[in-house]
Amino acid sequence: MSSQKLQNVAIVGAGGQVGKPTLQALLDTKRFNITVVTRESSSTKFPSDSSITVKSANYDSHDSIVSALKDNEALILMLNFEAMGQVQLQIIDAAADAGVKWILPTEFGADSANQGLVDMVPINAMRTEPRKRIEEAAKTHPGLSWIGVVNNPWxxxxxxxxxxxxxxxxxxxxxxxxxxxxxxxTLIGTVGLAVARLLSLPIEATSGPSLSKYANKFIYISSxxxxxxxxxxxxxxxxxxxxxxxxxxxxxxxxxxxxxxxxxxxxxxxxxxxxxxxxxxxxxxxxxxEATRGTSNExxxxxxxxxxxxxxxxxxx
Structure with a gap:
């Protein structure tokens, strides 16, 4: 089976606390074409590198986001609390229409597969709807999947x-x-490294790890x-x-x-x-x-x- 790997990756929130080390980890692989998507009003500066393209978008405009995400195979969403809700859903809708196949929604925290934690903590509950939105979009956009990164507190x-x-x-x-x-x-830098290593896996593999084995599932990491x-x-x-x-x-x-x-x-x-x-x-x-799910550190x-x-x-x- 094909050992094809992703090449074109977009990230929203690359200037944030987890976004910065994730962008650097992606750069360090020296294998990705990276699109950094920002709000039109953003003045955040990013590393000057030939593999990075910065595109601004109006997050209230579906067409604007689609244009920014076009030609990317994967999308990493590292949004702040205020953007985790409706803004994230709008970006997901646009990503699906732009042809993105892999979305890492804004998880990067507690185990969202643990319903008790979801029910107990409001911010955990906010992570459910984006995954459902991706699964719903996949009905009309075949091949679209999410992967949730679980790392507990930084x-x-x-x-x-x-x-x-x-x-x-x-x-x-x-x-x-x-x-x-x-x-x-988990250390913040290790979260970024894990994302870069995850997206560097082959899309499909007859043996060993692959992106497809994590499709619509959570991956657990820990320092x-x-x-x-x-x-x-x-x-x-x-x-x-x-x-x-x-x-x-x-x-x-x-x-x-x-x-x-x-x-x-x-x-x-x-x-x-x-x-x-x-x-x-x-x-x-x-x-x-770790006691119940194990980790994918190795x-x-x-x-x-x-x-x-x-x-x-x-x-x-």
Whole structure:
């Protein structure tokens, strides 16, 4: 069977937190013709490279988006929260009409195949409709498929923000329940690398991995399979501190989640942090997808990371 590979890839959101390293990872493969699609009002600058073409589009105009996406085989959508809804659906509709065959919708987070997580966290629920839209479009656009990348919280973003309950600047930690719940978390750069490696797979293959084997499915990646306590131990090693230097307390994961629900109900969306991370750090809710789904780290040739060394770079930045 053919070992043909993709050549023409478009990305929307290439200037964002995950988009930047993804664009760089695509460039590093030295095999893709890359179309960076931006809003007409965007002033974002991108690397100057002969393999990159920047096209602006009016996201409210179907024809404008179709024109920007024409001749691309795959589309990566790395949209911010405000664009995850209707804007994403409009881009998907246009991608189908432009002849795109592979769409990576804005997932890049929790396991959307876990219905409990979808029901619990509003932002997770927002990811369902784009996949349904792609499947509906495939009825009139044969060969159109989606692949969802699942990576759980971004490690460096979460540690810097204190979202793991560990504040390295003030040497304070809060363990939810006992801090021993195991979960997956991924470096932002590794997410970008995984996307580039995924799209570099052959479209079809008689044996071994291929894009087609992931059609309308999720692919799971992870840098660390860890716990709060293990992260604190790594932070202490990276900062040459010990328990005596830290203030550590315990709290109920469920109470933290309940607090988040109350905030969101009142229109305070900072409570979304409680829900996103509570879902990861409360036993049995699905943060440990590696235990049930496994990962495709080996298939994609992802590196094994040293948490202490990673944290040293974060702390020193």
């Amino acid at each position: 490690f460096e973003y979460s540690l810097k923000g204190g979202f793991f309950g560990i504040d390295f600047k003030n040497k304070a930690a809060t363990f939810y329940d006992e801090g021993t719940t195991r979960f997956n978390t 660390f399979h860890t716990t709060q306590r293990e992260i604190l131990e790594a932070v202490q090693k990276a900062t040459n501190t010990t328990d005596s230097d830290w203030t550590v307390k315990k709290a109920s994961a469920q109470a933290w989640i309940d607090e988040g629900n109350e905030k969101v109900a009142k229109g305070d969306f900072s409570g979304m942090i409680n829900l996103l991370y509570g879902a990861v750090m409360k036993e049995g809710l699905g943060g440990d997808f 298939v994609l040739g992802l590196p094994k990371e040293d948490m202490v060394e990673v944290i040293k770079k974060i702390v020193e930045a």
